[in-house]
Amino acid sequence: MRILIFSLLAVITLGDSVPLRYQVSLNEAPESRWAHVQSPYAATIKTFAQNYAKYSITPLKLDLLVTLLHRGWITPEFDRELHGMAKTVDITYKEAVFLNFMYEYNAFCTSIVVRLQNGTIIHGRNLDYDSEAFLRNTTVTIDVSKDGKLLYTSVGFAWYLGVGTGISYSGFSITQNQRDAGSKFDNFIALLLGYEGDLWAIRKVLTESKNYDDAYNYLYRAKLADATYYILGGVNADEGSVLVRSRAKTLGSPQLNDTNWYVVQTNYDPWVTDPSYDDRKTVAVQQLLKFGQENMNIDTLFEVLSVSPVLNPSTVFTTIFVPETGYHNTTIRS
Numbered sequence: 087m088r089i090l091i092f093s094l095l096a097v098i099t100l101g102d103s104v105p106l107r108y109q110v111s112l113n114e115a116p117e118s119r120w121a122h123v124q125s126p127y128a129a130t131i132k133t134f135a136q137n138y139a140k141y142s143i144t145p146l147k148l149d150l151l152v153t154l155l156h157r158g159w160i161t162p163e164f165d166r167e168l169h170g171m172a173k174t175v176d177i178t179y180k181e182a183v184f185l186n187f188m189y190e191y192n193a194f195c196t197s198i199v200v201r202l203q204n205g206t207i208i209h210g211r212n213l214d215y216d217s218e219a220f221l222r223n224t225t226v227t228i229d230v231s232k233d234g235k236l237l238y239t240s241v242g243f244a245w246y247l248g249v250g251t252g253i254s255y256s257g258f259s260i261t262q263n264q265r266d267a268g269s270k271f272d273n274f275i276a277l278l279l280g281y282e283g284d285l286w287a288i289r290k291v292l293t294e295s296k297n298y299d300d301a302y303n304y305l306y307r308a309k310l311a312d313a314t315y316y317i318l319g320g321v322n323a324d325e326g327s328v329l330v331r332s333r334a335k336t337l338g339s340p341q342l343n344d345t346n347w348y349v350v351q352t353n354y355d356p357w358v359t360d361p362s363y364d365d366r367k368t369v370a371v372q373q374l375l376k377f378g379q380e381n382m383n384i385d386t387l388f389e390v391l392s393v394s395p396v397l398n399p400s401t402v403f404t405t406i407f408v409p410e411t412g413y414h415n416t417t418i419r420s
């Protein structure tokens with residue numbers, strides 16, 4: 087019996103798994119609304135946050151960063167949530183801020199939006215990141231509601247208050263991939279100008295936007311703390327796009343249409359060929375073409391996201407969304 091239990095556990099530990107799911111109501115006070123999500127992971131989060139802050143930034147620079155973030159990146163609501171998290175996890179407010187700041191700047195990912203022959207849109211993503219063990223351990227799915235109405239489901243981390251992967255029940259889905267552009271000085275200027283956090287902007291549209299167009303227009307114009315790629319899916323045949331964002335504006339926006347049945351975005355601008363040392367996009371496109379539009383569905387898109395190097399050692403999770411039906415499915419990768 088013992089051997090049997092041990093081998094079952096081994097399978098669960100070594101194999102892919104499904105994240106735990108939590109419910110959060112925005113009617114709860116910001117200080118306490120995330121406590122039940124964070125507390126099961128408190129010890130893991132605390133260890134990571136303290137080591138990460140200690141090795142990544144000096145106390146003086148952290149003080150300056152927090153002051154700078156208060157010019158706009160940290161909204162009053164976010165501020166209260168950060169204070170709540172610091173208390174739940176037993177870390178300092180500044181450590182909570184730093185942890186929530188880091189994710190924005192390191193996520194390497196693949197996002198794909200596919201239009202089926204009947205016009206249904208499927209949106210998939212792999213989230214790739216270093217520190218993948220910590221991230222896999224703290225990956226959660228969160229259903230967010232307000233006034234008793236389910237607004238959106240996000241896939242992220244128990245300690246992260248913004249959203250990098252989410253589906254709105256108003257008919258759209260959004261993922262974010264990192265875009266490297268500009269310098270630390272550009273980030274400094276953007277923060278000084280009070281520009282919004284890139285993943286806070288996603289949370290805002292998932293909470294407030296009425297449809298795909300609303301979300302697209304907001305993310306098209308937002309002033310952002312960092313350059314980024316936003317990838318959107320919707321409910322109509324042409325509702326699939328990438329927004330190539332600099333801090334101040336949108337530089338380009340590939341779209342689905344009658345002939346363009348997929349968009350694939352990794353971490354390079356769409357008008358540039360991906361480099362030979364990181365050909366995730368080339369491989370993903372080959373796989374899509376191998377299946378063909380007529381054979382695409384949630385299972386084949388999952389297969390595309392499971393081929394190396396699209397799937398790679400730093401892939402934390404794979405998520406598939408269908409905005410038309412509200413379908414979402416996340417697999418934590420082993």
Ligand SMILES: *[C@@H]1O[C@H](CO)[C@@H](O)[C@H](O)[C@H]1NC(C)=O
Pocket residue numbers: 202204205206383
């Ligand atoms: C489109 O096709 C997919 C896959 O066959 C199916 O799951 C979906 O329900 C269809 N959508 C509509 C609107 O018929």
Ligand SMILES: *[C@@H]1O[C@H](CO)[C@@H](O)[C@H](O)[C@H]1NC(C)=O
Pocket residue numbers: 130219220223
């Ligand atoms: C992840 O969780 C496992 C099992 O609970 C634990 O042994 C490991 O230390 C954790 N790793 C990190 C980086 O949190």
Ligand SMILES: *[C@@H]1O[C@H](CO)[C@@H](O)[C@H](O)[C@H]1NC(C)=O
Pocket residue numbers: 340341342343344345346
């Ligand atoms: C679809 O998009 C492609 C790529 O942007 C473009 O070349 C093509 O003209 C578009 N087709 C239609 C029918 O709009």
Ligand SMILES: *[C@@H]1O[C@H](CO)[C@@H](O)[C@H](O)[C@H]1NC(C)=O
Pocket residue numbers: 385388415416417
């Ligand atoms: C989620 O995706 C995995 C991987 O494709 C699949 O095995 C599983 O059946 C899916 N679950 C649901 C509820 O669709």
